[in-house]
Amino acid sequence: MSAYGQILSKDVLAVPPQGGINVHASLLPKYRGAAPVAWAIYHGETRTGVTIIRMSVSLDAGDMLAQEALDIGLEETAGELESRLAVLGSRLAMQVIDQIAAGTAQGIKQDKTQVTKAPKLTKENGLIDWSRHARDVCNHLRAMQPWPTAYTYWHREGVEPVRLIIHKAVASEPASAPALPPGQIVVQPDPARLFVAAGGGSQVEVLELQPAGKRRMMAVEFLRGRKAQAGDRLGPMA
Numbered sequence: 001m002s003a004y005g006q007i008l009s010k011d012v013l014a015v016p017p018q019g020g021i022n023v024h025a026s027l028l029p030k031y032r033g034a035a036p037v038a039w040a041i042y043h044g045e046t047r048t049g050v051t052i053i054r055m056s057v058s059l060d061a062g063d064m065l066a067q068e069a070l071d072i073g074l075e076e077t078a079g080e081l082e083s084r085l086a087v088l089g090s091r092l093a094m095q096v097i098d099q100i101a102a103g104t105a106q107g108i109k110q111d112k113t114q115v116t117k118a119p120k121l122t123k124e125n126g127l128i129d130w131s132r133h134a135r136d137v138c139n140h141l142r143a144m145q146p147w148p149t150a151y152t153y154w155h156r157e158g159v160e161p162v163r164l165i166i167h168k169a170v171a172s173e174p175a176s177a178p179a180l181p182p183g184q185i186v187v188q189p190d191p192a193r194l195f196v197a198a199g200g201g202s203q204v205e206v207l208e209l210q211p212a213g214k215r216r217m218m219a220v221e222f223l224r225g226r227k228a229q230a231g232d233r234l235g236p237m238a
Contacts, residue, residue, distance in 0.1 A: 020055035021096055022062065023089040025082065026118065027051060027069055029110040032060035033118035037085065038078045040118075042143035044136065047071055048081070050089040052096045054107055063107025065096045077145040121148055128152045130183035130234060134171035134202035141166055152183075152234040154226075161237060167216055168208040173201065185232040194219040196234055 026036035028051040033039075040048045049069035053062035068088060072081060099105035126148040128137060144150040145167070153161040172195075180186060180197035188195055194206040210216040 021065065021093065021100075022053050022055050022060070023093050024051045024053060024060055025049075025085045025089065027067060028053065028060060028064060029112070029115040031116055031118035034120035036118040037082050038118070038121055038143045040143075041072065041076070041078055041081065041139055044139050045072060048085070050085055050092050052089075052092050053110075061110060063109055065099070065105050065107055066092050068092055075142070077142045079146040123148045126150050127236060128166065128234070130196060130204075131199045133200045134173070134198040134204045137198050137204050138169050138171050141169055153237050155233050155235060156229065157231060163212040163237075164234070165210040165216075166206055166208075167210060169204045169206045171198075172203045172205060174203060181233075183233045183235040185228045185234065187228055187230055191227055192220040192223060194223060194228065 024032075024036065025048070026032075026040060027047070027049045030036075031039055031048075037048065047069050049067060051064055052066040053060065053064050056062040070084065070088060096105060121144075126144045128140060128150050130137065130152070132140070141150045149165045149167070151163060151165050153163055155161050179201070182197055182199055184197040186195035186197055186203060194209075196204045196206060198204050206219045208216060208218055209222055211222065
């Protein structure tokens with residue numbers, strides 16, 4: 001079973017003579033829960049993988065029957081990584097099924113001291129926290145794709161805030177930069193580039209975004225009709 005989304009009762013699990021197995025997209029016991037891929041990227045993991053476990057009444061807590069790791073791409077989104085993990089998971093699951101049929105499958109207990117959680121995503125998880133370091137902000141953007149997507153609001157004096165989905169950005173740590181509060185737009189000599197102050201003196205350069213009700217576009221296109229001004233900032237609605 002994979003991505004079923006429900007915890008089966010003890011009675012149901014007792015029906016199949018050999019029990020059931022689950023394909024979980026993390027290196028268990030890390031990231032137990034509904035969104036292991038997204039939370040691995042969000043937290044800056046460089047490796048993840050697939051674990052095949054015996055199904056149990058506790059969430060993703062069964063004995064591990066097989067596990068294989070792979071590297072996370074530097075720009076890989078959760079959706080792209082899930083596609084690669086699906087291929088790995090199907091291969092690994094077939095191996096375990098063959099081992100169960102042959103009577104050679106052996107389970108390994110999970111280390112309870114290493115358990116971390118990966119709860120189901122909500123739309124609110126997409127709100128960008130600009131006080132995090134730029135690297136973490138960029139990880140957040142990748143983790144929230146394809147859903148719920150990472151978003152923020154453009155605030156400008158005398159104008160209603162504009163909701164923006166940020167699709168792609170890169171982190172930078174300028175050698176010398178003004179000390180601006182997180183979320184503040186960094187006015188640049190080049191009006192075609194959009195930089196935002198983030199935590200620890202770092203900056204995020206926004207490359208692709210999507211204003212509410214409009215299509216996805218490059219930052220340079222967005223800025224043609226909305227030149228960045230001193231005092232402009234990105235942050236929550238309120």
